[in-house]
Amino acid sequence: MNRVPFPTLLTGLLLVGALAFYAFTAQVRFNQVAVRVQLGKASPESVIKEPGLYFRWPPPIEIVKVYDARLRTTDTAEAETKTVDGKNLIVSAYALWRIKEPHQYYIRVVEDAEAVKQLRTRLGQVRSAAVGKRELGFFANLENEIVQRNWEQLEQEMLAEAAPGILRDYGIELVKVGVRRISLPEQVTKTVFQAMIQNAKKLATQYQTEGNSQAAAIKARAEADKRQILAFAETKAQELRSRGIQRSTQILSQIESSNREFYAFLRVLDALRTSLSQRSTIFLDSSSPLYKTLVDPLDGSSANDLAQPKARSAVSPAPTALAGGRSEN
Amino acid sequence: MANRPIERPADPAQESLIGALHTGFNVLRLLMIVMLVAYAFSGISRVQTGEQGLLVRFGRLVMNAATNTAVHEPGWQLALPDPFDEKIRLSGKTSTLIIDTFCFQRMPEQMTMPLASVEMMKESLTPGSDGALLTGDKNLAHGIFRVEYRVADGEAFVRSIGETAEAVQPMLRRLAESAILREMSWRRFEDVTRGDMSAVGAAVRERLRSQIGELGWGVEVVGVVPELVEPPSVRSAYREVSDAENRKKETEDKARAEATEILNKTAGTQNAGLLETIRIYGNKQLLGAPESELAEVRKQLDAELEQAGGDVAARLRSAAAEANETFESVKREYEIFTQWSKQHDRDPQLTRILLWDEMRAAVLQNPENEVFYLPTSKRTVITVNRDPDLERQREIERIQGKRK
Numbered sequence: 176m177n178r179v180p181f182p183t184l185l186t187g188l189l190l191v192g193a194l195a196f197y198a199f200t201a202q203v204r205f206n207q208v209a210v211r212v213q214l215g216k217a218s219p220e221s222v223i224k225e226p227g228l229y230f231r232w233p234p235p236i237e238i239v240k241v242y243d244a245r246l247r248t249t250d251t252a253e254a255e256t257k258t259v260d261g262k263n264l265i266v267s268a269y270a271l272w273r274i275k276e277p278h279q280y281y282i283r284v285v286e287d288a289e290a291v292k293q294l295r296t297r298l299g300q301v302r303s304a305a306v307g308k309r310e311l312g313f314f315a316n317l318e319n320e321i322v323q324r325n326w327e328q329l330e331q332e333m334l335a336e337a338a339p340g341i342l343r344d345y346g347i348e349l350v351k352v353g354v355r356r357i358s359l360p361e362q363v364t365k366t367v368f369q370a371m372i373q374n375a376k377k378l379a380t381q382y383q384t385e386g387n388s389q390a391a392a393i394k395a396r397a398e399a400d401k402r403q404i405l406a407f408a409e410t411k412a413q414e415l416r417s418r419g420i421q422r423s424t425q426i427l428s429q430i431e432s433s434n435r436e437f438y439a440f441l442r443v444l445d446a447l448r449t450s451l452s453q454r455s456t457i458f459l460d461s462s463s464p465l466y467k468t469l470v471d472p473l474d475g476s477s478a479n480d481l482a483q484p485k486a487r488s489a490v491s492p493a494p495t496a497l498a499g500g501r502s503e504n
Numbered sequence: 505m506a507n508r509p510i511e512r513p514a515d516p517a518q519e520s521l522i523g524a525l526h527t528g529f530n531v532l533r534l535l536m537i538v539m540l541v542a543y544a545f546s547g548i549s550r551v552q553t554g555e556q557g558l559l560v561r562f563g564r565l566v567m568n569a570a571t572n573t574a575v576h577e578p579g580w581q582l583a584l585p586d587p588f589d590e591k592i593r594l595s596g597k598t599s600t601l602i603i604d605t606f607c608f609q610r611m612p613e614q615m616t617m618p619l620a621s622v623e624m625m626k627e628s629l630t631p632g633s634d635g636a637l638l639t640g641d642k643n644l645a646h647g648i649f650r651v652e653y654r655v656a657d658g659e660a661f662v663r664s665i666g667e668t669a670e671a672v673q674p675m676l677r678r679l680a681e682s683a684i685l686r687e688m689s690w691r692r693f694e695d696v697t698r699g700d701m702s703a704v705g706a707a708v709r710e711r712l713r714s715q716i717g718e719l720g721w722g723v724e725v726v727g728v729v730p731e732l733v734e735p736p737s738v739r740s741a742y743r744e745v746s747d748a749e750n751r752k753k754e755t756e757d758k759a760r761a762e763a764t765e766i767l768n769k770t771a772g773t774q775n776a777g778l779l780e781t782i783r784i785y786g787n788k789q790l791l792g793a794p795e796s797e798l799a800e801v802r803k804q805l806d807a808e809l810e811q812a813g814g815d816v817a818a819r820l821r822s823a824a825a826e827a828n829e830t831f832e833s834v835k836r837e838y839e840i841f842t843q844w845s846k847q848h849d850r851d852p853q854l855t856r857i858l859l860w861d862e863m864r865a866a867v868l869q870n871p872e873n874e875v876f877y878l879p880t881s882k883r884t885v886i887t888v889n890r891d892p893d894l895e896r897q898r899e900i901e902r903i904q905g906k907r908k
Contacts, residue, residue: 204563226563248675265631269678317640319690326686355681358631365628375741379748386752390759397763401770408816412823419827423834444863451867461880
């Protein structure tokens, strides 16, 4: 009898070992759960939830049905639902789910596709019921806190409604249920767009009016500020002028009281000279001392009349009829 | 008699064949040994920078003693060859998920265009194919959201989601859609389409972060970039709104510029400080502040008025000049008075006649004045010449006279 060489024997043993390994073991990964099915029968005890390498009888005696236990998502179809206030909404919901009871899952759905189908049906029913008993304003209004509370309430309600039955019937745990899309029926969108156009026109007019009134207010404010500044500036200017007058008064106060009448006389002369310096029409009538002197140079009274400081007023030496100022012709 | 093997004479050809087979077998054996060694070491791999490595042995995650997690940091990783160990590599790069659920249907060539420039011919939306967002004020908007995310915790990710960064996208998409819907459901159409879109993005990102944290996915949402637009069929109407808003801003800006000009012209660039002090002064007056406090503010106000420019400066300069002029004029008059007063003290009558005479001469000899001597009569009629031609002629003569 020929002796089998060791390497050949080793190789053969390795091959047989490998075949036996695959035939008699089943591996369940960290993300999986499995159900042992022996001769077509599976019991709750046959569930494998822990990862590792497990012995099994080779198929067809025993089959290990492995499922991914990680999260998955399923949507409902978009379906039109009437709200309690008679508005039609097209709502699509979704669910995040995972396999919780592999035995139940295996018995009731076997394959994932069937699970998805069942989930869609259940979720669709729950969604329609939840949306149908609410008003449109429940889903959209300008009160942030209220809307968020509403959404929270809706999601919790749908989850509470669907989760127990789905777990019981299919061994599926619903982790989260929510609404992913809300649409309006085609005809309604048309109406909404028309209303939006009207609103836009109103808004454009409003901006125009606001801009004009705002601009007017800004300018009015600036004018008011200007007036206020100038009022304070004018007060300050008056103070400056007043100081000038004070200084002038100080000079004039040096004039002795006996000379003040002469000072006044000088001022009157100066005033006459200034006021009758341009394009004045002067009438000298016959009663004027000046006129008398002109007609009768020897009449000394006229000259005396002119030079009497005490007997006449400061203005009296001037011609008796002076029409000062600019003539109108 | 024992049987002894018959020794055959060596055949050189056979010997040569046996030798060649031996050599071939040895080469093959060597090759197998090399392959065996290569296989034994094939489990060694390197986790690249930014990646997270995980090892699965007989279905279980192999823990990293250094970190007490299943994640192996960048560097060499020792593992058994397949099929004993399975290696998982998770990229640390940021991935992008584009959510166009709320966008109207676009043609392939419109996919890369900004939403605001995509036209839609129909006047309504078809449910199912055209997406839209219902805003808090019951209007409709469209939007595309780019959700940027990365795998932050490899172990949590592979346990709950999958083994590639893309595996999370179906679930992330649903969470994001829900978050977007909720965020839009309380906002005004105006605010989301023409206001601060990034606020919507930030709110959606925060909502996603919170939910993903609760679910323990090991995913970090880096950012959410929204592109929100009004429906194409109402775009022109809202463009008019934008134009009106721009015009409003322009009008206001122009008014502000005019206001600044008015105030600068009034008080120079210091007008703001001056106004502030005036307001403080006014408030103190209203509140019945003590006189000392008011005087303090008034002092500051005076100082600011003195430093101000524009009309204020002109007005103050003019007042100062006027005051000075008054003073100088009085001073001059006083000087004239002092000059004459000595003579007046000596002979008041003569001095007055002299002065009066000077004045009279100045008035009566002034060529611009007209003097009429009225004769003694009971009735004197003065007729003023209203001939405009004569007046014009006189005016011409006067101007010519001045020039000479």
